[in-house]
Amino acid sequence: MARGTLFSSIAGGGLLIGIVSWLAGTAPAAGVQQQSPGSNPPPLDYSLTADSQPQPGVPTGSLTKHVLAPGKFFPGTPHNYQVYVPAGYDRNRAIPYMIFLDGSGYAGNNVRVPVVLDNLIAKRDVPPMIAIFVDPGVMPALSDEAQNRYERIFEYDSLTPRFANFLIDELVPEVGKSYNLSKDANDHAVAGISTGGVGAFVAAWNRPDQFRRVITWVGSFGNFRGADRLPGLIRRTEPRPIRVFMQTGRQDLVNYAGSWYLENPRMAAALEFAGNDVRIELGEDGHSNRHGASMLPETLRWLWRDYPQPIAVREPQAGAGRGIFAELVPHRELLPPPSNPAREGGAGRGGQPATPPPAAGRGGGPRGAVYALIYRDKPWEQIGGVYKSVASPAVDKDGNVFFADLAENTIYKSDAARSVAVFRENTRGA
Structure with a gap:
């Protein structure tokens, strides 16, 4: 007890x-x-x-x-x-x-x-x-x-x-x-x-x-x-x-x-x-x-x-919005789900959630698309060039990845095609 x-x-x-x-x-x-x-x-x-x-x-x-x-x-x-x-x-x-x-x-x-x-x-x-x-x-x-x-x-x-x-x-x-x-x-x-x-x-x-x-x-x-x-x-x-x-x-x-x-x-x-x-x-x-x-x-x-x-x-999958994920989206996490036999089986039971989550685009879903690109049996791959420093990585809703080279006062952007380009210059350490 x-x-x-x-x-x-x-x-x-x-x-x-x-x-x-x-x-x-x-x-x-x-x-x-x-x-x-x-x-x-x-x-x-x-x-x-x-x-x-x-x-x-x-x-x-x-x-x-x-x-x-x-x-x-x-x-x-x-x-x-x-x-x-x-x-x-x-x-x-x-x-x-x-x-x-x-x-x-x-x-x-x-x-x-x-x-x-x-x-x-x-x-x-x-x-x-x-x-x-x-x-x-x-x-x-x-x-x-x-x-x-x-x-x-x-x-x-x-x-x-x-x-x-x-x-x-x-x-x-x-x-x-x-x-x-x-x-x-x-x-x-x-x-x-x-x-x-x-x-x-x-x-x-x-x-x-x-x-x-x-x-x-x-x-x-x-x-x-x-x-x-x-x-x-x-x-x-x-x-x-x-x-x-x-x-x-x-x-x-x-x-x-x-x-x-x-x-x-x-x-x-x-x-x-x-x-x-x-x-x-x-x-x-x-x-x-x-x-x-x-x-x-x-x-x-x-x-x-x-x-x-x-x-x-x-293997983790991006956008795997099935089962109990539908019950735990952030704005509903504090409320018990309504009584519904179709929902009570939870993960692994084969039932469908009463309200399916929104479709996951690139970078969306409960896990995020980045997980679909990382596998235990594949090595890390370098993208872009060589930088003096790489700091403050961030991602937007479209899946673009941003990072800062603080030593060069530059922010870079990497898109889905792994193309890296300058996003902002002269950032003064930002």
């Missing part, structure tokens, strides 16, 4: 119980939910589908409980975890794995990941895999006068690679002592809810050499410990070969750290911009696991589709 809701709602009772119930996997079927202040939840039917119910004749995997001893990344802090092993597991073959943060909740009756995996593996909709359900660390109190230290926020919300390294260097090797886990990053996935959604994404973002598939539900990509900076980092950084599924709801949290219903589409738009394979589902629920749990079978099919084909980054 997000911290802002805890402080605003604990006096009314119920939320702290909800958090404990989520972690213990014993919450009521409706899930842990907090609506935005002053809102009334709409009538919803996020019931679990047949693939989340035990089915006759489907082999059942095993689920065992374990404790990971404190290590170097979180000294003094043990971690409880569970391991799901599919029926028919073959020790002689390396097997994919998927890690679920706040794992007890995912393994419990609200979400039923083990049941879903039983059914999807039996249908061959996903590959046989081991699931690791790890809970946040709890440092035991050092004296009777102290309290336990619950490290969920510290572990999940940070943008550093510490938590990812904990998973890779401590948790996975411990599980690997008993099972033949694949070492191929294409075989590894990580999932989380709320703050755990941040932890899951950041793990893959920092270590794409180890994680390629991500699920985030109602991800807390607000201004807590820096997650609000992720969209900008994604847009400015070479894309990682990761596939990301995101989900949030119209009634999701709004507090001092941001609006979840706006922050999640910002993340999805940045990933789409960068060339990643991303899908976002915008529902009607609040800060809850209900919507995500109801579509978990579909989500896993999407996440593992085309397996074992490696996940690849697509």
Whole structure:
């Protein structure tokens, strides 16, 4: 759960119980939910589908409980975890794995990941895999006068690679002592809810050499410990070969750290911009696991589709104004999009935006035409002559590029044909 809701709602009772119930996997079927202040939840039917119910004749995997001893990344802090092993597991073959943060909740009756995996593996909709359900660390109190230290926020919300390294260097090797886990990053996935959604994404973002598939539900990509900076980092950084599924709801949290219903589409738009394979589902629920749990079978099919084909980054394309870009044009970014089934699929679902964006000309579109001229497999090409200095590059709406040679007090213009000509002389250093 997000911290802002805890402080605003604990006096009314119920939320702290909800958090404990989520972690213990014993919450009521409706899930842990907090609506935005002053809102009334709409009538919803996020019931679990047949693939989340035990089915006759489907082999059942095993689920065992374990404790990971404190290590170097979180000294003094043990971690409880569970391991799901599919029926028919073959020790002689390396097997994919998927890690679920706040794992007890995912393994419990609200979400039923083990049941879903039983059914999807039996249908061959996903590959046989081991699931690791790890809970946040709890440092035991050092004296009777102290309290336990619950490290969920510290572990999940940070943008550093510490938590990812904990998973890779401590948790996975411990599980690997008993099972033949694949070492191929294409075989590894990580999932989380709320703050755990941040932890899951950041793990893959920092270590794409180890994680390629991500699920985030109602991800807390607000201004807590820096997650609000992720969209900008994604847009400015070479894309990682990761596939990301995101989900949030119209009634999701709004507090001092941001609006979840706006922050999640910002993340999805940045990933789409960068060339990643991303899908976002915008529902009607609040800060809850209900919507995500109801579509978990579909989500896993999407996440593992085309397996074992490696996940690849697509080449950026100028003017790629489809999907969620239409919802996030600047003058509408502060307003939630209207309820429209054709829009709620987001990127990767194949639906058309209700209002297509303007056609992108040269230099236009959400990305800008310059991206169409830069490729990893082609070297940079020099245009024009040799200048004493090149500074202050700028581009106009027609795609012409301007730059200044300050030493010569001259501004040059380069057009689409790569022809460079003097634009202004005697600029006196301007």
